[in-house]
Structures are given as structure tokens and as C-alpha cells.
Amino acid sequence: MSGKVFLDDVSRGTRHFGKSLLPWLVPILLLMIWQIASSSGLLQSRVLPAPTAVVSAFWHLLISGELWHHVKVSAGRALLGLLVGGGLGLVLGLLNGSSRIASTLLDTTLQMIRNIPALALIPLVILWFGIDETAKLFLVAVGVFFPIYINTYHGIRAVDPQLIEMGKSYGLNRWQLYKEIILPSAMPSILVGLRFALGLVWVLLIVAETISAQAGIGYMTMNAREFLQTDIVLVGILLYAILGKLADVLARSLERYLLRWHAGYQK
């Protein structure tokens, strides 16, 4: 009996191990092919440097502290842009979702602006703010504003009116109604908006940082391109991927914590 249980455990263990390893198989294979192609001279380092070259470039940048400096600047821009654009989106979404007058007044205008791609504003932004920090921040903020605004707005609009009626009849005042019922009810939708925004933030940042920046991952890559340092260009691209993934993981764990009441998040 216990032997069978033990065997079951072992097979489940190996299956689990296999399952968690399986998604990495293809990337590892690709990396190996890439390395072999580079070292055999099939792939010129001007086109694509060997993985080992990328790793060593990464290592040198890390040791010199340069990497950390650029990552700090980029992450700072992303965070500040998210805070300004996302914060504004949240506030306006809450306002327009809760007040009919505000939404009649503002929603049509916002929906019109939404259809303009944020990156199409670059020429205007450069004319308005020049090429300094404000321009980059503006682009990021405009881009992340809309996903958060739209999802907040719809989240608030979709609150179950029966719960609101219950809250009112159970003596909750307006603020309590907001805090206890409306906001938590809209939270799943707001978090979807946040994840969309986090996906966008890096795309916008890549473009924004190519507009004559003095620091940041985008600057680092553009600079490396000038000197044909393809290994550093690749480090930059990888950094964006890592940061994007990191942001998504953070957003997911935030979701798992804030929506722990949701049936979809219970074991």
C-alpha cells in the first residue's frame, strides 16, 4: 500500500519536474544552435554576436556599474510615467464611472483622443517639451493613461446594483459605499487595465528613450549601435524583456493578493 503511494509520489514528482522543465526546452535548443552557428563562423558577430559574447558584455556592464545606472533611469521613467498617467486614468475612470454628468462631459472627448496612437504625438511632444525628460514622461503617461482609464470606467459601471442597494439600506454612507463595495467590485477590471498598461510602458519607453536621451536602456542601445557593439544592443533588448516580465510578475502577484476572494484565485 505505502509502496504504491510512494511510487505514485515519485512519478508525480518526475511528472511535475518534467512539466516545469518542458517550456524551457525550445529556448535552450535555440540558444545552443545560435552558439554553434556563431562559433563556427556561420553567423557574423556584426549581425548577431554569440550568446557568450552577450553574457560577457552583460557582465562587464554590470561590473562597471553602467548597467545599473541605465536600468535605474529607465525604471524610474517607467514608474513615474505609470504613476502620472495611470493615476490620472484611475481618477478620471473613477470620476466618470461614478458621475453621469462627468461622463457625459468628458467620455466622448477622451474616447476621441484614445484613437490617436501615443507615438504619433512625438513630433508635437518634441515641439512642446523639447527633448528633455518631460517629453519622455509625457509619452509614457499618455500611453498608459487609456488602458487604466477605460478599465476603471467599465469596472465601476459594472458594479452589481443589488449590492449597492444592500449597502445603502445597511446604512453605509457614500464614502463607505465607495470603499466597501464600488472599489473592490471594480478591482478585477482595474487590475486588467494595469497589466495592459505595464505591457505598454516598455514599448513607449523604448521609443521615447531613442529621442536623444542621456541615460537609460534605450540610450545605451542607441549608443552601442553607433559603435556597432551588437552585443550591448542585445543586452539592451534582453533587459527590456526581463523588466517587462518582472513587471508582469509583480502585477500578477498583486492581482493574486487583491483578488484572493475571487473564485478564480482560490485553490
Next chain:
Amino acid sequence: MSNLNFYNNGLIQPVIDAEKPNSAINTHGANILIEQLYKFYGDVKVLEDLDLNIQAGEFLAIVGRSGCGKSTLLRLIAQLEKASYGEIKFQSVRNFREGIGNDDIRVMFQDPRLLPWKNILQNVQLGLPKAQHPLAESLLEKVGLKDKATQWPTQLSGGQRQRAALARALSHSPRILLLDEPLGALDALTRLEMQSLIERLWIEQGFTALLVTHDVSEAVQLADRIILLDQGHIAHNFQVNLPRPRKKSIAFAQLEQQVLDAVLAT
């Protein structure tokens, strides 16, 4: 009953009955005085010239076919909606000057309407001041959900959720509890358990109870008085003089049949 006889003076003032203490004087509940109540939705007349007195501590059941206006009447008493015409007055028995506030009236809806993002205990504590939070725990114990306090509503069965809703409704020690077919969606056995739970808490806390139901047997089981609503009027008024806790007896069955016949005749 004389202190409820307020039709004699045109302006309705709470009338004190100084000489004779009412039997309900010890109750925690409140009188509900309804006079010439009308409710329209557009051109549709749902309630028409309805007069009804509900005595403090009384358990009143309202039955009738769907669309007879029974839920509307309850929603008007709950102040969820405004009457088109007429008045609903509340009167505390212990002290007639004492007003009836929002916290004194509680509704239990057909669906539990628990907040899914709060655990059971937090749901029962909804709107309670911090100092009274321990009260919520004791109420959970009374409805038999003490061990479910930290669970989410989605983890409970339908009957358990409705019991949590009952605990929440009672957490402000209301003087009037309005029950809008709260057991309609439960299975027969759970419904019987809930009925005796509601009866026990009603006896213990002494609130005025108003039950809207389509289940005549449930009305006979719980109510002191049953009124039958038909097209916005009170068509019948049945007194239920059966000893509690009520068992299915011949008298029970006869009354049930009588009420059922009356409902079918509408």
C-alpha cells in the same frame, strides 16, 4: 391595540397609551403604521389605498400571487423606494419619542447579497462601529457559522450564505426585520432549518418581522398573522393562533388549506 388606533385624529401623531401598558411593551420592535399607501410605476398601479398596522414584535406574513405588490410593499417599508402617495410611520414602543433610524430597519433579500471580497465575519460586521465588532462573532455563533468566519462567501453553500445574511441583518439589533422571500432559493430541508432559526431569533430579539413569501406553508409556520394581497389591496387577513414551535397538526393543515384556497381564488 388602542395606541395603534390612530385614524381618529386626522394628523397622525404617535398616541401614548398611558393607562394600559401594551403586551408588546417589552418588545424591542417597532410599530409600523401604513395609511392610504399608493405606488405607481408609470401608469401601472401596484398598490392602491393600502392601510395596514403591524404591531411591534408581531410576525406578519404577506402572501399573494406574483405581481400582487407584496415585494413592492416590503421595499416601500424598507425605504428602498418612495411611495407615490400615503405614509408609512414607524413607532418605537418603549419610547414613542424615540425615532426609528436607518439602523432599525434591516432587509434580508432573496439572494444573500454578501460582499464576495469580504470574509463571512467581515460581511456580518458591515457598517458596524468597531466597538460592536464582537457582536458579529456572537451572531455568527448563533446562526451556526462560527467556524466559517474566515471563509469567503464563494466557499459556502446557499443555505450557509443565507444564514450569514441573517446574521448580518441582525447585527444592528434592528427593530424591524423585513424578509423578502429569503428562503425561496433553498432546498426543502435547509428551508425548514432556516425557518426555525428565524423563529428562534425572532423570539429571542423581539423585533417586528415582516415576511413576504409565496409559500403558504412557510407563512403558517412562522406568522402571527397572514395577509393576502391582491392587486394592491389586502384581500384577506388570517390570524394564526397556533402554539409555537408549530408542528404540522390538523389545525395547521386546515389553516394552510384555507389560505391556499384564498390565494387561488384571487
